Amino acid sequence: MLDRNRAALIDTARGLSEVDARRRLVTSLTTPISLLKHAAAAERIWFQRFWADLDEGDCDGYSRRDEGTFTVTDDESLADVIAEFERASQRSREIAARFALDDTKVNPREGEVSMRWTLLAMIEEFARHAGHGDILREQIEP
Template identity: 85%
Template sequence: MLDRNRAALIQTVRGLSDLDARRRLVASLTTPISLIKHAAAAERIWFQRFWAGLDESECDGYSRRDEGTFAVGDDESLADVIAEFERASGRSREIASRFDLDDTKDNPREGTVSMRWTLLSMIEEFARHAGHGDILREQIDTPHCDSRTREAQSPEERT
């Protein structure tokens, strides 16, 4: 299920140009490309930092728990960010395989959590962000007229 949601998140950006992937369609930092960037950071935060106990400097990318997880460098392409997420996901799989589902660790924010809890949390997070990505993609792919499609307008508004 986690891999399915990882793939669903990536699918929301497949075929987008780098320009469209960076389009700000909502007030937050959320863009199609930033959702992928954020997901890569979430992988590192939970699996590399928390479960493997790595220091931030030992992680293969951004791993602080803050708004920086959505930051995409001007020099980063969509293909770069997808590859980064896929690398982080692969590393997460490898780290998770070292633990039993019922192994636990204390987390300062969440209390005692198991590997099972972490995996379920990631399933939930990536499903939510894939939904965000679907909505952003629909906004990019669907032409708008006055913020509404013609079909949504009443007959009086169409004239």
């Protein structure tokens, strides 16, 4: 289900022009491309930083829990950001495979969480963001 929601999120942006992928249709930083950038950061935050205990500098991209997760630079294309999300997702799969579903760790914000809880939280997050992406896509391509 997580991979299905990852793919659904990508599908909300795939095929858009670079201009449309960056169109701000809401007051927040949410755009089709920024949703993918944010999702890649969420992968790194939960799997690389939390589960694998990597320092920020050892992650393969932005991994702080702040608005910076939505930041896309001018030199990043939609294809670049999709590829970044796919790489982060693959690394998350590899990290998750090292743990049993019932393995737990203490998260400063959430308390004690299991790998199962983390996977369910990511399913929820990406389903929500795929819905956001669907709405943005409807506004871009009526």
